[in-house]
Amino acid sequence: MEPHSHRATARQLAEDLGWLEEHCRKHPELTQHAAHLRLAGALTRNVIGPAVDGQGAKPLFLAVVGGAGAGKSTVVNFLAGSVVADANPQAGFTRHPTAFLPATLGGAWPSHLGFLGPLQRLSDDKPANLDEDVYQVKRIPVGDGDPLADVVIWDCPDMTTWASAGYVSRLMEVVALADIVVYVASDERYNDVVPTQFLHLMIQAGKAVVCCLTKVREVNEEAMIADFRAKIIGQLPASIGEIPAVPVVSIPWISDEARKDPSGAGAKYRVGLLNQILALCPSTEIARRRTLTNAVKYLESAGNGLLDVARRDLTEFDNWRAAVATGRHQFEERYRREYLSGEAFRRFDRTTEQVLEMLELPGPGKIVSSALALFRLPYKYAREFIGKTLTRPASLNLSEQTVCSGAMASWLDALQAEALRRSGNNPLWKQVTHGFDAGLKSQANDLFSASYRTFELKETDELDRAARAVPELLTNSPILLSGLRVATVALDLAAIVAVIVFTWTPDWSLLLILPAVSLTRQVVELLVKFAVDRGRNKLRAKREALLAEQLTGPVATWLGDWPSSGGSSLERLQLVLRRVPDAIRELSALARPAPAPIPNPMTPAPTPQP
Numbered sequence: 028m029e030p031h032s033h034r035a036t037a038r039q040l041a042e043d044l045g046w047l048e049e050h051c052r053k054h055p056e057l058t059q060h061a062a063h064l065r066l067a068g069a070l071t072r073n074v075i076g077p078a079v080d081g082q083g084a085k086p087l088f089l090a091v092v093g094g095a096g097a098g099k100s101t102v103v104n105f106l107a108g109s110v111v112a113d114a115n116p117q118a119g120f121t122r123h124p125t126a127f128l129p130a131t132l133g134g135a136w137p138s139h140l141g142f143l144g145p146l147q148r149l150s151d152d153k154p155a156n157l158d159e160d161v162y163q164v165k166r167i168p169v170g171d172g173d174p175l176a177d178v179v180i181w182d183c184p185d186m187t188t189w190a191s192a193g194y195v196s197r198l199m200e201v202v203a204l205a206d207i208v209v210y211v212a213s214d215e216r217y218n219d220v221v222p223t224q225f226l227h228l229m230i231q232a233g234k235a236v237v238c239c240l241t242k243v244r245e246v247n248e249e250a251m252i253a254d255f256r257a258k259i260i261g262q263l264p265a266s267i268g269e270i271p272a273v274p275v276v277s278i279p280w281i282s283d284e285a286r287k288d289p290s291g292a293g294a295k296y297r298v299g300l301l302n303q304i305l306a307l308c309p310s311t312e313i314a315r316r317r318t319l320t321n322a323v324k325y326l327e328s329a330g331n332g333l334l335d336v337a338r339r340d341l342t343e344f345d346n347w348r349a350a351v352a353t354g355r356h357q358f359e360e361r362y363r364r365e366y367l368s369g370e371a372f373r374r375f376d377r378t379t380e381q382v383l384e385m386l387e388l389p390g391p392g393k394i395v396s397s398a399l400a401l402f403r404l405p406y407k408y409a410r411e412f413i414g415k416t417l418t419r420p421a422s423l424n425l426s427e428q429t430v431c432s433g434a435m436a437s438w439l440d441a442l443q444a445e446a447l448r449r450s451g452n453n454p455l456w457k458q459v460t461h462g463f464d465a466g467l468k469s470q471a472n473d474l475f476s477a478s479y480r481t482f483e484l485k486e487t488d489e490l491d492r493a494a495r496a497v498p499e500l501l502t503n504s505p506i507l508l509s510g511l512r513v514a515t516v517a518l519d520l521a522a523i524v525a526v527i528v529f530t531w532t533p534d535w536s537l538l539l540i541l542p543a544v545s546l547t548r549q550v551v552e553l554l555v556k557f558a559v560d561r562g563r564n565k566l567r568a569k570r571e572a573l574l575a576e577q578l579t580g581p582v583a584t585w586l587g588d589w590p591s592s593g594g595s596s597l598e599r600l601q602l603v604l605r606r607v608p609d610a611i612r613e614l615s616a617l618a619r620p621a622p623a624p625i626p627n628p629m630t631p632a633p634t635p636q637p
């Protein structure tokens with residue numbers, strides 16, 4: 028695959044994670060999840076993207092983070108070796124990140140498209156309390172031999188609350204970028220909940236972290252470090268697995284004079300912290316490789332969790348579709364029970380009569396048929412009389428349209444009730460409930476009416492075709508028709524001959540001919556009815572299929588897709604759920620170090636040159 032396509036994948040992944048984060052922010056209970064997504068997006072933008080772009084390891088980035096007023100800006104000044112950052116007694120003073128770029132690095136600054144995401148670079152110097160999605164880069168004089176000559180130091184805003192989409196997101200952008208994170212906690216407030224959660228997230232993301240405790244009373248130093256290790260680092264969630272060794276250093280309460288002169292009177296406070304930082308960065312390349320590897324690991328391991336929210340919403344989508352399918356099933360059941368089972372398809376009665384008429388002999392043969400019909404007259408009248416006396420009036424079957432309209436109304440009512448019942452649990456059901464309030468029912472009914480018209484046209488057509496099948500078969504096969512006619516008359520004649528032969532003497536017993544030809548007629552009628560009824564039963568099955576195809580099917584599809592149509596978030600969720608794991612897989616493969624070339628035993632070793 029082309030490098031530009033990997034770049035596009037990284038950009039798309041960052042965008043998808045950003046979209047998912049916005050989606051999470053709409054649910055207050057998912058704020059922590061949103062923070063993970065923000066970090067994953069920022070790692071993609073600021074670590075993986077530049078690596079895919081082939082950007083070099085220099086400069087390294089060091090981010091100084093911590094709670095409000097912990098002493099972050101003061102620590103930045105000590106690391107920079109001069110007063111460069113605005114330290115201010117007002118807690119929460121620093122509102123946007125500022126990068127301090129050693130002048131020795133010249134103009135080296137990442138040029139990766141999408142670098143630092145939503146943060147805009149300021150062109151002029153602005154005070155650290157400017158509360159906007161911006162960052163500034165300030166050049167600082169650093170001696171050539173300074174151990175941090177290749178390191179950009181970031182002074183960051185505090186993390187306030189997880190819910191704040193404001194400067195926490197600015198902070199997250201810089202933390203993701205960082206190769207080293209210095210976590211600052213002051214003696215007074217080192218176990219605040221939110222900064223601690225943030226620290227845990229950074230360790231979980233595999234960042235190289237150094238903890239720096241500020242304003243510590245010297246007598247208290249050892250006890251405080253031990254307490255910090257136990258209460259803060261020791262409480263990392265078990266899901267992190269093996270807890271990495273996180274160095275903790277302390278800086279005592281510094282005099283104002285030493286704070287104003289970090290490289291002179293305050294130089295001694297820098298040493299402990301600097302040593303820990305350097306121990307984590309044996310070289311620029313190693314430090315950057317670790318940042319990249321851990322960013323990829325975080326995406327791979329957190330990937331599944333990151334998509335949980337998408338899956339959760341899609342599960343509700345499946346539940347909605349299942350509710351629609353249940354409603355459809357009940358519709359079809361009701362159609363079968365209330366309409367189809369009681370429907371006699373009277374059109375087929377005419378077919379039976381038509382076939383019987385076709386079996387009469389044509390032309391001069393009509394005389395024979397008429398004579399036989401005369402013999403059967405008593406039987407015919409007797410049968411009609413008994414039929415009328417015994418047959419109870421047919422129960423009134425509901426019309427097909429009444430049954431379908433009733434079933435449709437019940438379907439929609441049940442869905443509305445279900446949506447209302449579940450609307451407190453998930454936004455999808457809430458969306459459906461709003462839909463019902465805003466005309467979903469009438470839209471569904473319009474679709475139902477249109478589908479019903481098509482269904483009606485097709486079923487009339489189908490009925491006609493099924494009823495015409497037997498007469499058409501006979502019309503199209505004159506040999507078969509003639510054969511059946513001859514067979515019918517032959518049956519009657521055989522019955523007459525049989526009576527004559529058995530009774531022989533021409534007396535009243537010849538009247539037995541009348542029941543005999545009536546019996547043969549009954550047999551023929553039963554056979555014809557059997558043939559026509561096969562068509563009637565076939566039609567019943569076809570009618571069910573037609574209902575499913577023309578009516579319940581389209582309505583169910585429309586209802587099932589309703590929450591995801593019209594550019595709704597579900598459409599995007601489905602896309603994101605498909606795209607994100609593929610993108611993580613593709614980028615992970617790229618970011619992994621190339622395996623060392625395996626020597627080919629068939630290749631002869633190069634002959635040493637003199």
Ligand SMILES: Nc1nc2c(ncn2[C@@H]2O[C@H](COP(=O)(O)OP(=O)(O)OP(=O)(O)O)[C@@H](O)[C@H]2O)c(=O)[nH]1
Nearest residue numbers: 095096097098099100101114115116119120121281
């Ligand atoms: N005297 C003295 N003052 C300190 C020390 N550490 C921090 N301060 C003061 O405490 C206040 C807060 O310190 P900052 O470095 O601005 O803290 P911060 O974490 O950057 O604060 P925000 O950016 O506002 O979140 C400032 O007025 C510092 O001068 C110290 O060791 N000694």
Ligand SMILES: [Mg+2]
Nearest residue numbers: 099100113121
């Ligand atoms: Mg500050």
